[in-house]
Amino acid sequence: MDDKLRRIYVPMTESGFYILYCLQRPQHGYGVSQQVRQMTGGEVVIGAGTMYGSLSKMEKDGLIAFVAEEDKRRLYQITALGREVLETELRRIERLYKNSKGVYLDE
Amino acid sequence: MSEKKTWIRFFTIADYEEEESWLRNQHQKGWKLLRMTPPCFYVFERCQPEDVVYRLDYKNSTEDSEYLQMFRDYGWEYCGQCFGWLYFRKSVSEMSLEQEGEIFSDDASKVDMIDHIVKTRMLPLLIIFFACVIPQFFRALDRGVSGWLIFWVTMLALYLYLFIHCGGKLRRLKAKYKNE
Numbered sequence: 001m002d003d004k005l006r007r008i009y010v011p012m013t014e015s016g017f018y019i020l021y022c023l024q025r026p027q028h029g030y031g032v033s034q035q036v037r038q039m040t041g042g043e044v045v046i047g048a049g050t051m052y053g054s055l056s057k058m059e060k061d062g063l064i065a066f067v068a069e070e071d072k073r074r075l076y077q078i079t080a081l082g083r084e085v086l087e088t089e090l091r092r093i094e095r096l097y098k099n100s101k102g103v104y105l106d107e
Numbered sequence: 108m109s110e111k112k113t114w115i116r117f118f119t120i121a122d123y124e125e126e127e128s129w130l131r132n133q134h135q136k137g138w139k140l141l142r143m144t145p146p147c148f149y150v151f152e153r154c155q156p157e158d159v160v161y162r163l164d165y166k167n168s169t170e171d172s173e174y175l176q177m178f179r180d181y182g183w184e185y186c187g188q189c190f191g192w193l194y195f196r197k198s199v200s201e202m203s204l205e206q207e208g209e210i211f212s213d214d215a216s217k218v219d220m221i222d223h224i225v226k227t228r229m230l231p232l233l234i235i236f237f238a239c240v241i242p243q244f245f246r247a248l249d250r251g252v253s254g255w256l257i258f259w260v261t262m263l264a265l266y267l268y269l270f271i272h273c274g275g276k277l278r279r280l281k282a283k284y285k286n287e
Contacts, residue, residue, distance in 0.1 A: 013213055013215055014213070015212060015213050028177075028180075029177045029180075030177060030180035030181060033181070042204060045204060045206035045207065045212055046212050046213075047181075047206070047209045047210045047211050047212035047216075048177055048178045048180075048181040048183060048210050049162075049164050049210035049211045049216060049220070050210070050211050050212045050213055050216040051177065052174055052177055053216050053219055054216070069173075071176075072172050072173055072176040073173065073176055073177070073180070074173045
């Protein structure tokens with residue numbers, strides 16, 4: 001991962017994180033938004049314009065790749081580079097979570 | 108034959124939020140947008156008054172079928188395009204959450220749209236302004252008072268108004284999105 005990608009994607013927006021997370025299996029944009037809505041109990045609703053823009057940008061930056069077309073819907077899946085970004089982000093969030101629980105205060 | 112009416116209304120590239128509310132308002136009064144005819148003609152058709160949200164997306168390119176399909180999946184009805192703007196609508200009765208009435212769900216994507224407008228609309232206008240309007244204005248000024256001078260003075264004033272209005276408005280919108 002180069003510095004430019006690190007600047008854009010670490011940390012990620014909440015929508016960006018969920019989109020990348022959901023694309024660990026091939027899906028189209030609306031499918032991702034339905035899954036995110038379910039995962040977050042309707043708290044995170046990604047709009048059509050935001051979804052389209054995020055997918056285009058992530059594809060351009062090589063985080064996800066177009067895998068197939070199904071009834072005019074483009075299916076995307078995460079790439080090796082995308083996984084690297086996702087894992088970096090997961091480590092950051094885990095650290096944030098652990099620290100917020102005060103693990104270091106107890107020591 | 109259904110009843111139709113044509114409205115002439117001018118919205119600048121920075122007034123899309125006002126345009127959305129105006130279209131919603133028309134639909135509430137029983138006039139639904141049928142199509143847009145450039146530069147600023149809105150053709151409406153009589154319909155049942157209903158609360159329908161209108162949203163504009165700026166793409167500045169021909170719409171591709173995957174893009175429109177995604178909006179259809181989200182329940183947006185496409186009502187046409189005009190000067191790079193795409194018009195969508197969705198009935199409030201079909202929404203279970205308020206957020207379903209938005210096409211942009213985070214500030215980053217709203218700011219992206221504004222940056223895209225500035226890059227593809229404001230910059231070309233600025234280039235025309237400095238490369239054409241200003242030199243033509245001074246050339247006409249040298250030749251003394253004539254019809255051309257009046258024409259270029261009008262152009263100069265129009266451009267200045269548009270720059271100040273649109274530039275200021277887009278900056279304010281951007282600040283608003285970032286503070287939300």
